[in-house]
Amino acid sequence: MRSPIRARSLAGALVAGLVLGLLAALPATAAPTRYEAEGATVFQGAVEANHAGFSGTGFVNTDNVAGSYVEFAVDAAGAGSAAIAIRYANGTTVNRPADVAVNGVVVSAGRAFNGTGGWDAWATSTLTAPVKAGANTVRITSTTAGGTPNLDFADVEVTVAGDDYQAENATISQGIVDDKHAGFTGTGFVDYANVAGSSVEFTVNAATAGNYGLAFRFANGSTADRPMDVSVNGVRVSAGLSFPGTGAWTTWVERSVTAGLVAGANKVRATATTAGGGPNLDRLSAAAPADAEPPTAPANLRLVGEVKPTSADLAWDASTDNVGVSQYKIYNGGNVLMTVGGNVTATTLSGLTPNTRYVLSVLAYDAAGNASQGGNNVDVTTPPSDDTRPPSTPAGLRATGVAAATVTLAWNASADDIGVTGYNVYRDGTKFATVPDLTATADGLAPNTTYAFTVEAFDANGNLSPRSAPLAVKTSGTAGGGDPVYDRDVAELDLPWGVAFLPDGSALVAERDRFEIVRVTQSGQKTVAGKITEAVTTSGEGGLLGLAISPSFATDHYVYAFHTAASDNRVVRFTYENGRIGAREPLVTGIAKNKFHNGGRIKFGPDGFLYVTTGDAQDGNRAQNLNSLNGKILRVTPTGAGAPGNPFPAAPRVYSLGHRNPQGLAWDSQGRLWESEFGDATLDELNLIQPGKNYGWPNCEGRCGNSAYVNPVQQWDVAAASPSGLEIVNGWIYMAAVRGQRLWVMKITGSTTDTPRAFFNSRWGRLRTVVKTPDGGLWLTSTNNDKNGGTPSVLDNTVVRLKFAAASAVPAGGATG
Structure with missing residues (x-):
C-alpha cells in the first residue's frame, strides 16, 4: 500500500488555458485554473504516461481498490462557487464511480465515470461546488474495487459570491422572457431576438467604487458564437465578448469580465453584435471588488541538473499572495513557454530547440489575474542534439x-x-x-547586371542541406523608388531605443539601459546631454525607451520621454537647453510595468497631440480593461491630459485598445495612423489604427473571425519579425524587426500594402528603431544583447544611415548616382 505522496512532474506542464468539456470554448479572459493530477497528492496510485492524449507530463493511475484518491490543492480569490471540470479516461466498459469532496465535504457521491472507449480517449465530467476564500482541497476518491479512472487534471473556475441580478427582471430590448429550457435560476431567462442590437440592461448597486467581477450566466445551444458588447454606465468595457456554444440550451455556464463600478447604481448592458443575437441569458452576478494585490515575484529561479538538448529542469521559490497563487508562467523573453499550477515550484521545461539560447523567467498570477513582477532571469543555451541528418535541398527558388x-x-x-x-x-x-x-532581398546591386543566387537550409544542430541550383537574375535599369540602400555608419551606442531629431538636424538618442540622452550629429559626433536618474531597468524590456520633440520646441524647448520608474512606466517631459537636459516633469503615470511588454514608443501626431504605446505588462486582461492604461494606444495633450475628441469619455486618454505590446507608430500622407505590434507565440501584426477600435488581444492574435475586433493589415510569424520601430516615407512603410533581424519594406496601396520584402537580413542583428532624417534618409538602430537587461557598460550597437534608390531609369551599362 502506498502512503500519500506529492507526485513529481515527469516532463513539464502543458500551457494552461485550453479548457475541455463544456468550458472548451471560453476565451482566456475567463479561463479556469488548471491543476494537473501529477502535481496533486496521490494515495494508492502512481503517475504514468503510457497512454496518449494527456495534458502536462502524465496522468494518475490509482490502484484498483476502494479508497484510492487524488487530492488537488485549489486557491480561490474569494468565497463562492467553483465549476470543476475533471478530465479522465476509462478504457474499460465498467463505470468507475468516485466521491468528489471539497474541503472534506462530499459534494457529488458516487459520481459516474463511465467508459470512454479507450485509455487514450479522454472525457470531461463537470460539477459545481462551493469554495471558501484562499486554500481549498478537491478530493476524488474511488468507491469500488476498480479504483478511479485515469485522472489527467481538474480545471477549476471560481465565481466569487456577490449580488445576483435576474435577467427576467432587467430592461429588455428586442427579446422575451422564457422558461422552456431547464436549468435556469429565478423564474426564467431572456431569449434575445436574433438581431444585432438586442440587449439586456441591469441596474447593479455597488456599495463602494472599485473593480467588480461581472459574471453572465448563459446558455448557447447553437454551434455559433454569439458575441456581445458589455457596457457600464454607457461606456463599453468589453467589445465583442465571446459567448460560445455550450453544447445545449439546457447547459448553463458563466462568462466573466472585470469592470469599474461607481458607488451606488450602475447600468450594465449586454448588447448583441451579430445577427444571431445574444445567448439565452439567465442572470448577472456582481462580485465584490476584485483582489488588486499581485503576488510577490518568484525568487531564485534556477536550473536543476544538466540542460538537455530539448529540455531543462527548473525550480524556483514560491511566491506569496494575500489570497493565494493560482499559477506560474514560464517565459522566454516576453513569450510564454509553459503554465503550471500555483502549487508547483519545480518542473521540466520540454519541447526546447537544441543549440538555442533562452532567457527564462517566471511570473506568478493569482486567481484574480494579478501578475507579479518578473523574478530573476536564467540565461541558458541548450546543447546540440545527436541529430546529423541535414534538411532537404530548398526547391522552387525564384525572383x-x-x-x-x-x-x-x-x-x-x-x-x-x-x-x-x-x-x-x-x-x-x-x-x-x-x-x-522563405524570403530575402539582396540589395546594393548594380543595374542591368546578372547575378547567381542559391539557398541552403540548416537545422538547430547546424546540419546544412545541399545548396539549391543557381538562379540567374538580371537586375533592371529602373530603381525601386522606395528601396532603402545602406549609406554609412553613424555612431556606436548602447541599445539606442528612442531617436528624435532636433531642429538643427542633430538627434537625441535614448540609451535604454544606461538611461542617458545622447546628442548625435549627422556626422556621428556624440555628446551626453544628461541622464534620466529616475529610470530603472526591469532586466528585460524596460528602461529609457521612446523620445519625442515638442512641436513647439523653438519656444518651449521641451523633450518628452517614456521610461520605467520604480513603481510604474511613465511619460515625462524636460527641457533641453544649452546641450543639457533639465528636471523631469511627470505627465502620464500609473502605467503598469513588468519585465516585458512595456510598449514605450511616443510620437507627436499631425494633430499636435502625443501618442503613446503601452504594453499589457504581462497581464492580457489589461488590454480589454478601459480602467487600465495598459495594452492601449494613448492620445494626450502636451501636458498629459486626455486629448479632445478621444473616443472614451470615461477613459479620456485611451485612443484604441486590445493591444499586447505595441511598438511602432507612423502616419501616412492621408493622416492615417499605422502601428506595429509584438505577438505572443504565433503572429506579429501591422495595424491601421482607428480611434475607439479594439484590436483583439488577448482574445485574438493575428487575424480572427470576430467582427468586434479589427484585423491586422499584415501579419508575420514571430520568428520572422517581432517588429518594433515604424516609419513611413512617400507611401512606403519601413518596419524594424528585432527577432527577425531585418527591415521589412512595403508600399501602401489603399488600406493595405503590397507584399512585404525583407532587407538587410541579419546584417546588423536585432533592429529596433527606424526614423526619417531631416536630410531625406533613414536612421536605423540595432539593439543586440538586449534580452537580459542589456550590457550598459559596452557600446555594442550601431546607428546606420540609409538612403533611397533613385526612381529614374538607368541606361544599360550605366551607374546609379
Whole structure:
C-alpha cells in the first residue's frame, strides 16, 4: 500500500488555458485554473504516461481498490462557487464511480465515470461546488474495487459570491422572457431576438467604487458564437465578448469580465453584435471588488541538473499572495513557454530547440489575474542534439521582385527530421543573408547586371542541406523608388531605443539601459546631454525607451520621454537647453510595468497631440480593461491630459485598445495612423489604427473571425519579425524587426500594402528603431544583447544611415548616382 505522496512532474506542464468539456470554448479572459493530477497528492496510485492524449507530463493511475484518491490543492480569490471540470479516461466498459469532496465535504457521491472507449480517449465530467476564500482541497476518491479512472487534471473556475441580478427582471430590448429550457435560476431567462442590437440592461448597486467581477450566466445551444458588447454606465468595457456554444440550451455556464463600478447604481448592458443575437441569458452576478494585490515575484529561479538538448529542469521559490497563487508562467523573453499550477515550484521545461539560447523567467498570477513582477532571469543555451541528418535541398527558388539595385527572392520550405531552423542565401557564392523564413532581398546591386543566387537550409544542430541550383537574375535599369540602400555608419551606442531629431538636424538618442540622452550629429559626433536618474531597468524590456520633440520646441524647448520608474512606466517631459537636459516633469503615470511588454514608443501626431504605446505588462486582461492604461494606444495633450475628441469619455486618454505590446507608430500622407505590434507565440501584426477600435488581444492574435475586433493589415510569424520601430516615407512603410533581424519594406496601396520584402537580413542583428532624417534618409538602430537587461557598460550597437534608390531609369551599362 502506498502512503500519500506529492507526485513529481515527469516532463513539464502543458500551457494552461485550453479548457475541455463544456468550458472548451471560453476565451482566456475567463479561463479556469488548471491543476494537473501529477502535481496533486496521490494515495494508492502512481503517475504514468503510457497512454496518449494527456495534458502536462502524465496522468494518475490509482490502484484498483476502494479508497484510492487524488487530492488537488485549489486557491480561490474569494468565497463562492467553483465549476470543476475533471478530465479522465476509462478504457474499460465498467463505470468507475468516485466521491468528489471539497474541503472534506462530499459534494457529488458516487459520481459516474463511465467508459470512454479507450485509455487514450479522454472525457470531461463537470460539477459545481462551493469554495471558501484562499486554500481549498478537491478530493476524488474511488468507491469500488476498480479504483478511479485515469485522472489527467481538474480545471477549476471560481465565481466569487456577490449580488445576483435576474435577467427576467432587467430592461429588455428586442427579446422575451422564457422558461422552456431547464436549468435556469429565478423564474426564467431572456431569449434575445436574433438581431444585432438586442440587449439586456441591469441596474447593479455597488456599495463602494472599485473593480467588480461581472459574471453572465448563459446558455448557447447553437454551434455559433454569439458575441456581445458589455457596457457600464454607457461606456463599453468589453467589445465583442465571446459567448460560445455550450453544447445545449439546457447547459448553463458563466462568462466573466472585470469592470469599474461607481458607488451606488450602475447600468450594465449586454448588447448583441451579430445577427444571431445574444445567448439565452439567465442572470448577472456582481462580485465584490476584485483582489488588486499581485503576488510577490518568484525568487531564485534556477536550473536543476544538466540542460538537455530539448529540455531543462527548473525550480524556483514560491511566491506569496494575500489570497493565494493560482499559477506560474514560464517565459522566454516576453513569450510564454509553459503554465503550471500555483502549487508547483519545480518542473521540466520540454519541447526546447537544441543549440538555442533562452532567457527564462517566471511570473506568478493569482486567481484574480494579478501578475507579479518578473523574478530573476536564467540565461541558458541548450546543447546540440545527436541529430546529423541535414534538411532537404530548398526547391522552387525564384525572383519575386527585380529592380536596378535589388532582387527579392522566395523559395519553398525544406523538410527535416527534427525541424528547419533557417536558411542561408548566397549571391555569386557569397552569403548575404540568414533568414528564419522563405524570403530575402539582396540589395546594393548594380543595374542591368546578372547575378547567381542559391539557398541552403540548416537545422538547430547546424546540419546544412545541399545548396539549391543557381538562379540567374538580371537586375533592371529602373530603381525601386522606395528601396532603402545602406549609406554609412553613424555612431556606436548602447541599445539606442528612442531617436528624435532636433531642429538643427542633430538627434537625441535614448540609451535604454544606461538611461542617458545622447546628442548625435549627422556626422556621428556624440555628446551626453544628461541622464534620466529616475529610470530603472526591469532586466528585460524596460528602461529609457521612446523620445519625442515638442512641436513647439523653438519656444518651449521641451523633450518628452517614456521610461520605467520604480513603481510604474511613465511619460515625462524636460527641457533641453544649452546641450543639457533639465528636471523631469511627470505627465502620464500609473502605467503598469513588468519585465516585458512595456510598449514605450511616443510620437507627436499631425494633430499636435502625443501618442503613446503601452504594453499589457504581462497581464492580457489589461488590454480589454478601459480602467487600465495598459495594452492601449494613448492620445494626450502636451501636458498629459486626455486629448479632445478621444473616443472614451470615461477613459479620456485611451485612443484604441486590445493591444499586447505595441511598438511602432507612423502616419501616412492621408493622416492615417499605422502601428506595429509584438505577438505572443504565433503572429506579429501591422495595424491601421482607428480611434475607439479594439484590436483583439488577448482574445485574438493575428487575424480572427470576430467582427468586434479589427484585423491586422499584415501579419508575420514571430520568428520572422517581432517588429518594433515604424516609419513611413512617400507611401512606403519601413518596419524594424528585432527577432527577425531585418527591415521589412512595403508600399501602401489603399488600406493595405503590397507584399512585404525583407532587407538587410541579419546584417546588423536585432533592429529596433527606424526614423526619417531631416536630410531625406533613414536612421536605423540595432539593439543586440538586449534580452537580459542589456550590457550598459559596452557600446555594442550601431546607428546606420540609409538612403533611397533613385526612381529614374538607368541606361544599360550605366551607374546609379
